[in-house]
Amino acid sequence: MSSGEWAPLPGMADLFSPESELWHAVEEGAREVFSCYGVREIRTPILERTSVFARALGEGTDVVQKEMFSFEDRGGRLVSLRPEGTAGVIRALLRLGAAAGERVFYMGPMFRAERPQAGRRRQFHQVGVELLGPPSPMADAECVALMAHLFERWGLGGVKIRVFTRGRSADHPSVREGLLRTLEPHEAELCAECQRRRSTHPLRILDCKVAGCRTVVERLPPMTGFMSAESRGYLEEVSRLLKRLGVPAETDARLIRGLDYYEHTIWEATHPALGAQDAVAGGGRYRIEIDGGVVEGVGFAVGLERVILALSGGDAERFARRPTVWLVAVGDRAREENLVWAQELRRGGVACGLDLAGRSVKAQMRAADRSRAVWVAVRGDDELAAAACRLKNMATGEETVMPVAEATARLRAGA
RNA sequence: GUGGAUGUAGCUCAGCUGGCAGAGCGCCAGGUUGUGGCCCUGGGUGUCGCGGGUUCGAAUCCCGUCAUCCACCCCA
Structure with missing residues (x-):
């Protein structure tokens, strides 16, 4: 509203x-x-x-x-x-x-x-x-x-x-006088606004948008002459x-x-x-x-x-900062582990996003996609048991299982 | 300070001369017991800007008011 x-x-x-x-x-x-x-x-x-x-x-x-x-x-x-x-x-x-x-x-x-x-x-x-x-x-x-x-x-x-x-500065009075003097014969051709401006801001007449005033101004000698x-x-x-x-x-x-x-x-x-x-x-x-x-x-x-x-012209979207990686959790335990992992990644300078609301994997993936994250790292009970994650490239869809430590290192290295 | 236009869903808007408040997009969920984009299905009570008035009945007509946009003025 x-x-x-x-x-x-x-x-x-x-x-x-x-x-x-x-x-x-x-x-x-x-x-x-x-x-x-x-x-x-x-x-x-x-x-x-x-x-x-x-x-x-x-x-x-x-x-x-x-x-x-x-x-x-x-x-x-x-x-x-x-x-x-x-x-x-x-x-x-x-x-x-x-x-x-x-x-x-x-x-x-x-x-x-x-x-x-x-x-x-x-x-x-x-x-x-x-x-x-x-x-x-x-x-x-x-x-x-x-x-x-x-x-x-x-x-x-x-x-x-x-x-x-x-x-x-010393020229300003003579410019003003010179302008008013050369304007005098064309007084009647100026718009009402410019009539008023003659006594307030005569220089503004030079900038008037009204057609009649513009033709007058065009015939005026250059102000540099004064x-x-x-x-x-x-x-x-x-x-x-x-x-x-x-x-x-x-x-x-x-x-x-x-x-x-x-x-x-x-x-x-x-x-x-x-x-x-x-x-x-x-x-x-x-x-x-x-x-x-x-x-x-x-x-x-x-x-x-x-x-x-x-x-x-409205195309601000391309300037939005995108996360490097989005952490997706399968289950509550992985969600907490992801929160801890995210903190580590972020302190290492990696822009990282995750969803803490406990939504479905599908919903988390959609959120990752919408954020335009470059990578997604998925962890569930299987991965946690192996200290691993599935690192997915969102552009190619390619997915690799690797140790969490390796994924962290690669993300910090910027790829 | 002056003039013109416009206010309806998160966004963009439709709603003809008054008669049950709508569409597209977005968003959420499902189709896929752990995977996005495409597709399909389902999900809408929104102070119709606000306040009066006319009317059996107002998003629709009238008055007022607030706000926004555009232009003048001025300036970046």
Whole structure:
């Protein structure tokens, strides 16, 4: 039943096998890739002072204004569940005295009070990377390449990577003014939503899905025209390096990011199998000021729900861990002996299953088959008397009687 | 926050204009006195999401409510 007070809260999900195995595989794959890049794990609190996010992401952003789970804690502090990973990580690194050159990743749940939808939960999970250091096209290119490497490691094909720039911080006002100025003659052609956006988030007009707005946007001069030569050169350098690194990224002048802390390089990865929420990852270079300190770096976050959605389309079954052997007992005495044997096998690292309910041999065999165990070991009074077992290969049906000690050794050896 | 759709068995769903609550899959048992997959047989009381209303009678019609899904918005 999907309703009632025992169901999870809206936008929150219970996760169980085989999906949990798929999650584990994805997380392990990421750890493997990170270790190759010298990126170390950092774990920060899920609950932070609201000001940490407000300051880092921008007071006026939608995430801060209407999407955070915020409340007053018992000490009267205004706190929020983290809506993204960067702010808390930067806060922690600042306090730990981390310097430029620090490379970290984080993994875990994030919370946003939005209406649930395909690929969007209220509790969702991200794995993200932060590479600290001052603006550097090489660092940015390495970071995008690292993200691309992750998709490769996960076997997620068809990812489209788009790169652009917000320009250095000093360029932001002139970009905004330039955009509004060139937009003026086309004001009437914009949708109602974009009319409103002109005064709130003008850059978002570039990203509008309405056909009329898109044709207006296509005739607009590139935003790089309102940036300094330095900013334009930076983007060109990043694109050149990405090409050399073999990362299939295309520059897209319509690309925008929603958080205020970005400057220079920004990017996004999308996947066609995802529906309306098709961004699997997003990132960029940032400059964050908290509590008098300034942190510069480049990073990205990947939405794990979306990766898994794009990855499997329901085929999580193949990631389920299967037992190496299933112990079948004929009679109560063998059942107890099997319990003892199973403990020995498991302590030796052999994944082992058995049925303790005292069901028929046939039922036990069916359970073994369903578990997709590679081997089945059958023991009854005859085998117990001889300290033996019948080891059966479930794929071939071949069955051999052998001493228990030998079976144990063979199972531990992995065959 | 806005809009659209949907809630019936463990799962996927059928149930036409109100008249005994169903199918497939799964699961359990047997056919095989100690052996899985294929086949055959048997096994179904499920708050028809919840609460009201209309009616002789409601899974079906009406109202409310909760939940889920999808889209907008925003973002991963």
